Amino acid sequence: MTLLALLSASSTAFATNGMNLEGYGAKSHALGGTSTAYDTGNSGVTNNPATLGLREEGSSELGIGIRGLHPDVNLQVPGMRAGSEGDAYYMPSLSYMRRDGAFTWGVAVLAQGGMGTEYGENSPFFSYGNSMTGAPGVPLSGQDIRSEVGVGRLMFPLAYKLTENTTIGVSVDFLWASMDLRMDMDGAHFGAMTMGQGGSVSGSMFGTLGGMIGSGMVSDIDYVRYDFSNDNAFLGEAVGFGTGFKVGFTHRFGNLLAVGGSYHSQTRISDLETSNAVLSFSGTGEAFGASDPVSVNGTIKVRNFEWPATFAAGVALYPSERWMITADLKHLDWSSVMGKFSTTFIADNSLSNGPFAGQRLDVDMTQNWKDQTVFSVGVQYRATDRLALRTGASFSSNPVPDTWLNPLFPAITENHYTAGFGYRVSDHSSVSAALAWSPEVTRTNADGLEISHGQFNWSLNYAHEL
Numbered sequence: 035m036t037l038l039a040l041l042s043a044s045s046t047a048f049a050t051n052g053m054n055l056e057g058y059g060a061k062s063h064a065l066g067g068t069s070t071a072y073d074t075g076n077s078g079v080t081n082n083p084a085t086l087g088l089r090e091e092g093s094s095e096l097g098i099g100i101r102g103l104h105p106d107v108n109l110q111v112p113g114m115r116a117g118s119e120g121d122a123y124y125m126p127s128l129s130y131m132r133r134d135g136a137f138t139w140g141v142a143v144l145a146q147g148g149m150g151t152e153y154g155e156n157s158p159f160f161s162y163g164n165s166m167t168g169a170p171g172v173p174l175s176g177q178d179i180r181s182e183v184g185v186g187r188l189m190f191p192l193a194y195k196l197t198e199n200t201t202i203g204v205s206v207d208f209l210w211a212s213m214d215l216r217m218d219m220d221g222a223h224f225g226a227m228t229m230g231q232g233g234s235v236s237g238s239m240f241g242t243l244g245g246m247i248g249s250g251m252v253s254d255i256d257y258v259r260y261d262f263s264n265d266n267a268f269l270g271e272a273v274g275f276g277t278g279f280k281v282g283f284t285h286r287f288g289n290l291l292a293v294g295g296s297y298h299s300q301t302r303i304s305d306l307e308t309s310n311a312v313l314s315f316s317g318t319g320e321a322f323g324a325s326d327p328v329s330v331n332g333t334i335k336v337r338n339f340e341w342p343a344t345f346a347a348g349v350a351l352y353p354s355e356r357w358m359i360t361a362d363l364k365h366l367d368w369s370s371v372m373g374k375f376s377t378t379f380i381a382d383n384s385l386s387n388g389p390f391a392g393q394r395l396d397v398d399m400t401q402n403w404k405d406q407t408v409f410s411v412g413v414q415y416r417a418t419d420r421l422a423l424r425t426g427a428s429f430s431s432n433p434v435p436d437t438w439l440n441p442l443f444p445a446i447t448e449n450h451y452t453a454g455f456g457y458r459v460s461d462h463s464s465v466s467a468a469l470a471w472s473p474e475v476t477r478t479n480a481d482g483l484e485i486s487h488g489q490f491n492w493s494l495n496y497a498h499e500l
Contacts, residue, residue: 067428068360079191200286209341475488
């Protein structure tokens, strides 16, 4: 069986709208991910920074949160089924916000999202493939197959109350992104990419490898393996840093209706890089000999990995003192940042790397993600002065084309159904919780592999007024 296991970004979070979460903060999460036109607490810094200005003048609040994501990813062909062992990911958050007069300011840090899968060693779906010359059933490495990408933000928001009914806000964000990847690509897919099918391969290392094939030193390639990974639960092996910003507004029309809008910029993140990477080749021919596979140590750079621009607009209706009805429409510009997954491997200039010393290999894998539209709705009922009950749903398109769907990157979930509550424990503290279910979605990629993905998510927030 032939599988292409080359991945782009994965995460310490397993996100749900592409790589984005369906909602940030337990209040928004319980209300279907809506967040643009009402006060979502400190989580407004992630959603719409203008909503931070809706809190009471002179108030300050410390917020602590945790998000749990539990994906269920399975692979299937007739007569064979296996699942990802990556079924629990946790995302912390910490924030402080204060309003002084017309201004609200603060600082917050949280995990934004990403992706992660764990198929382990000797997985039946990653044990055999086709060689570059088309020989079927050649063994792959049999080693651990996994992916994990994480993106986090440190945010500095500022909101200003223009009038009694209108607020504006901005947030300047500093980001970090990291990736682990252990992946076998069989020779058939590698060979197809060298001919421009599903991607491209170039660089001096590719030229040297081509010379070996031309001279007969290499007669076939069974697989190419990328390996850069660590055991850190919070930061992957390859790391990059960058910036982004958000702007937003809210306006209230009397006691019945409020509207809001926000824009999250596309990020500007440096290459995700580590000097602790290994690129391996396995095949037949004099170049491999008894030392098959050939392993090359060096530096990997994941190029042009970015978070997309996001546009959001929303409304909040207040039919009575106890009821609130919310709705949001979001557009995520995935097509601008997920057209391809690009890596550059630069071999160390050492004798152990043989003829590949100091050379580079550039690989681009086609992804061609589509833009994504998400529609969210939520309803809140204040059962008592202390208890608020919440429910909601979100409905989205799948941004990943079936042709390029990768078993290490199955970001295909679509709809979410949510519920939760908020409870004021005392005059100065409150808790909020949410639970979300995303029904299983199944797609079949170009290799005939059926991939399914469903999940349960939960979130918990504690807020203390200082």
